[in-house]
Amino acid sequence: MTTLPRPDATSHGRFNLEQQRKRAKELLKAARADDPDALARLLRHIPPRETPLRLADAQFVIARECGFPSWPRLKAHIESLDASRRLVSGRGDRDMTTLHIRCGSDIEHTLRTAGFQGDFLEFSDPFCIGPVQNLPPAELMRTRAHFLASAFDMTERDSLARLRKSYEALNDLEQYERVVLWFEHDSYDQLILAYLLHRLHTNLPKAKIELVVVEAIPGVERFIGIGQLAPDLLAWLWRQRRPVETSLLELGTQAWLALTADRPEPLQALIATGTPALPMMGRALSRHLQELPAPDTGLGLSEKLTLEIVRDHGPLTVGKTFSYLMREYEPLPYLGDLMFWWQIQPLVTAPQAVLAISDIHREWPHRRLALTDLGRAILEGSRNWLEHASSERWVGGVRVLAPGRTSRPATIGRR
CATH class of the missing domain: 1.10.10.10 (Winged helix-like DNA-binding domain superfamily/Winged helix DNA-binding domain)
Structure with a gap:
């Protein structure tokens, strides 16, 4: 879970169609006036030609600058965002008692802004650092609390209290009809996701379990994490959530057992399978293994x-x-x-x-x-x-x- 500032649409993902139409008209006007910057922008995407420039040409360039292959694709994406916003505003997660689980608090406010009303649980034990062992939840929690207290200059009592809320909440899922996991593709997220899937696999609740998982967003130049996205993008992702099936729960357990092994070979063997139930988990686990010291430098x-x-x-x-x-x-x-x-x-x-x-x-x-x-x-x-x-x-x-x-x-x- 990593976030950076959200200065523009190519970072937060929310494009405005009228604004992009205006930008295309301004680009066309400037190019017809032989503005060198406008002409340079056009030539980056359209080869020189004899025929006069049209509005469609400028719209194509705007779409490419926004990260889309064509103007119709940009327009369709914006219309999909609008439809998603209306859907969440009208219904959202109110059809079932819902718990949203995320490995941080970064989207809690954004979910509310988008129109979601379900409960929110932050489970943010950073398994990407420190000792991670296959222990019973209470013992794992104490081990992790000891490490986090020493790493981040807090008392072990405070560290344990922060973890206890999230660990123990996993024992109290029967009050919900739906549990939705919100995660992205990096090792911070995927290692926590592996643990949550393992816990759910071990003690499967009656609730419907669903997953929102993402590694790229149309038009976002460098996608770092869900926390950088605008509220309408969370509504758009909501429509793409998927049920968590047995194969994914099994992968969670396999990944957790390999992650907590005291040697790298089990994790290497799991990565070699391609983790077909969730390929991005295999890629994240592979990145995690690169924190082991390299033979030539000793550096992760x-x-x-x-x-x-x-x-x-x-x-x-x-x-x-x-x-x-x-x-x-x-x-x-x-x-x-x-x-x-x-x-x-x-x-x-x-x-x-x-x-x-x-x-x-x-x-x-x-x-x-x-x-x-x-x-x-x-x-x-x-x-x-x-x-x-x-x-x-x-x-x-x-x-x-x-x-x-x-x-x-x-x-x-x-x-």
Whole structure:
């Protein structure tokens, strides 16, 4: 679950048809007046020709700039959004007592704005970081609470209280006729989804279980997560929800057991199947495995990308480093900003650090990072981070040990 600001329609996904018609007319007028910017925009999508420009040409260019192959496709999508908004406004989720489950609070207000009235449950235990083991729910909750308290500077009591509300709510689903899971394609979401499917598979409620799952939105240039979308897009996604069938529940259990294994081979075997019940889960699990240390550098992919960003653009602030990671470097964005800040701590606090940090009197997003000589050598493959790391970390159920380890750490193939 990751979100970034929503400055325009190519980010939040809500296009206005009249506005796009106006833009097309303005583009055509400017091109006929030989405006160089307008002509350049047209030439990016229409080859030079002798015949005069028409409004249809300008509309085609506007559609392409919005991320659609043609003006009719853009128009049809906008009309579908309008129809979805009317449907949710008129009926929405009011035909059944409904619980919406999401791995964060990012869409709770947007659902209300769109017209949904069902209950909302946030289940946001970030299984993409820290130890993840196949334990009974109460024991898993306590293990995770201990980790999260240490990672995010809170008391274990507060951490446990935050988790208890969501974990225990899964035992109280009988009051609902419908449970709807809202998730996207990244490993943060998909690992939580795997656990929820596993729990539902283990103790199937009477409620109808449905899934809204998405990895791309028409017209959205870089889809990061559902939280970036406008209310009408949630209404549009609602119409595309699917029933959760036995095969998907079984996949959830398979993924959870593989994720919590103490070696990577079970997860690799599951990924090799293509996870046909939900292919995006396999891709997310594959990305998760890339957090294991690479043999040549000892870095997980997030660590490697962070060092590359600081090498390419640094020195720069932690906040800008995170922005580069999310917008340009990360192939499947999944980290939140606090998770990123936690994740880079070993890189800056080790006795031999790979990142130097300055301006420590400022709030952490404004502190500056620079690559050390050791960090550069590790990126080049002449040194290995595991020889210098001063703390252990976990990738699901796999423990990546620090110096003084008694067993060889699991690694993933060179990338």
